[in-house]
Amino acid sequence: MAISTVSCQIRQVDARPVFTIDRILGLDLDRQELRNVSLKLYRPWTELETTQQRSHITVKGSSKSSSEIKRKEEEHKLKCKHFTESHRRTLNWYIGRRPRTAFSSAQIEVLESVFLINSYPGIGIREELAQRLQLEEDRIQIWFQNRRAKLKRSHRESQFLMVKKAFADLKDK
Amino acid sequence: MAISTVSCQIRQVDARPVFTIDRILGLDLDRQELRNVSLKLYRPWTELETTQQRSHITVKGSSKSSSEIKRKEEEHKLKCKHFTESHRRTLNWYIGRRPRTAFSSAQIEVLESVFLINSYPGIGIREELAQRLQLEEDRIQIWFQNRRAKLKRSHRESQFLMVKKAFADLKDK
DNA sequence: TTTTAATGTAATCAG
DNA sequence: CTGATTACATTAAT
Numbered sequence: 001m002a003i004s005t006v007s008c009q010i011r012q013v014d015a016r017p018v019f020t021i022d023r024i025l026g027l028d029l030d031r032q033e034l035r036n037v038s039l040k041l042y043r044p045w046t047e048l049e050t051t052q053q054r055s056h057i058t059v060k061g062s063s064k065s066s067s068e069i070k071r072k073e074e075e076h077k078l079k080c081k082h083f084t085e086s087h088r089r090t091l092n093w094y095i096g097r098r099p100r101t102a103f104s105s106a107q108i109e110v111l112e113s114v115f116l117i118n119s120y121p122g123i124g125i126r127e128e129l130a131q132r133l134q135l136e137e138d139r140i141q142i143w144f145q146n147r148r149a150k151l152k153r154s155h156r157e158s159q160f161l162m163v164k165k166a167f168a169d170l171k172d173k
Numbered sequence: 174m175a176i177s178t179v180s181c182q183i184r185q186v187d188a189r190p191v192f193t194i195d196r197i198l199g200l201d202l203d204r205q206e207l208r209n210v211s212l213k214l215y216r217p218w219t220e221l222e223t224t225q226q227r228s229h230i231t232v233k234g235s236s237k238s239s240s241e242i243k244r245k246e247e248e249h250k251l252k253c254k255h256f257t258e259s260h261r262r263t264l265n266w267y268i269g270r271r272p273r274t275a276f277s278s279a280q281i282e283v284l285e286s287v288f289l290i291n292s293y294p295g296i297g298i299r300e301e302l303a304q305r306l307q308l309e310e311d312r313i314q315i316w317f318q319n320r321r322a323k324l325k326r327s328h329r330e331s332q333f334l335m336v337k338k339a340f341a342d343l344k345d346k
Numbered sequence: 347t348t349t350t351a352a353t354g355t356a357a358t359c360a361g
Numbered sequence: 362c363t364g365a366t367t368a369c370a371t372t373a374a375t
Contacts, residue, residue, distance in 0.1 A: 120367090271357060353370100354369105356367100356368085359367095
């Protein structure tokens with residue numbers, strides 16, 4: 001099979017390095033020589049997949065996968081839409097950064113309520129929220145990430161204050 | 174063990190949601206009831222750290238062995254050092270997560286050069302790189318893992334674009 | 347200026 | 362190992 005052949009070649013290289021780091025960095029070998037070497041790189045995913053041989057992978061997928069694929073497609077469509085609707089941001093806009101989402105206060109309220117109970121919502125809850133709040137699931141995941149970071153930051157700060165206060169109290173004695 | 178207990182509780186909640194969103198929003202359950210439920214929130218950084226409870230993880234090694242054991246011991250010492258040297262990050266830091274390594278651009282350049290030739294460097298090359306770049310071998314292994322993931326991701330995306338284009342071309346006919 | 351959505355990537359964990 | 366997810370530092374929009 002093609003793959004195992006290739007990986008053998010690699011293993012060989014590993015054991016008795018044809019490419020030392022010096023060579024790779026071009027300290028020891030010039031580029032012309034490098035092009036002459038016929039070493040197949042081991043990049044399995046570079047090859048086209050022949051539909052059949054991946055079906056087993058898609059089955060065992062964790063909680064996401066089918067829903068994730070759909071999500072990514074939607075996201076992509078949305079990205080394309082952004083290119084066409086070029087009002088505001090036409091200039092402002094550089095290499096494909098998503099326009100900042102402005103959550104409504106109603107959306108924030110719901111998100112905060114959920115966060116209070118569970119700051120690590122799984123895919124199920126996130127998708128339900130997405131549907132209910134008319135947001136992409138990705139926006140929600142990011143929101144929770146940022147929210148956790150914020151909570152952590154505030155926690156850190158309050159701890160810092162407590163330590164400071166403890167020191168102050170010590171001085172008073 | 175405390176940590177796994179907590180995360181199991183969470184996973185339970187995720188799989189078979191005791192808290193539906195309706196309940197969380199109080200559409201289905203009033204706050205008094207909510208307070209009676211004894212669900213531990215998963216807020217790791219809130220808890221005090223109980224120094225060592227993660228050592229079992231280091232055992233399960235696979236293909237590597239003598240060098241790996243030595244390496245793991247060093248890593249462990251390093252972790253302990255982090256607990257004692259409590260300047261910066263004392264608060265920042267919860268349950269023994271390694272502080273994020275910031276690679277220098279010079280280090281990245283070398284790593285990328287090697288990656289271009291061989292994206293699956295064996296232990297030999299990794300250790301040489303570690304010595305040369307003044308990094309732990311583990312950092313390098315992780316870097317290659319993440320780098321492969323990145324390459325694969327970008328490859329997936331470009332494939333997606335090509336499929337999309339193919340569809341567009343079909344329409345044109 | 348402050349807050350925070352978005353991004354990139356190192357670290358972690360399950361399979 | 363991969364794949365998914367998380368934490369964290371940074372950037373940039375409001």
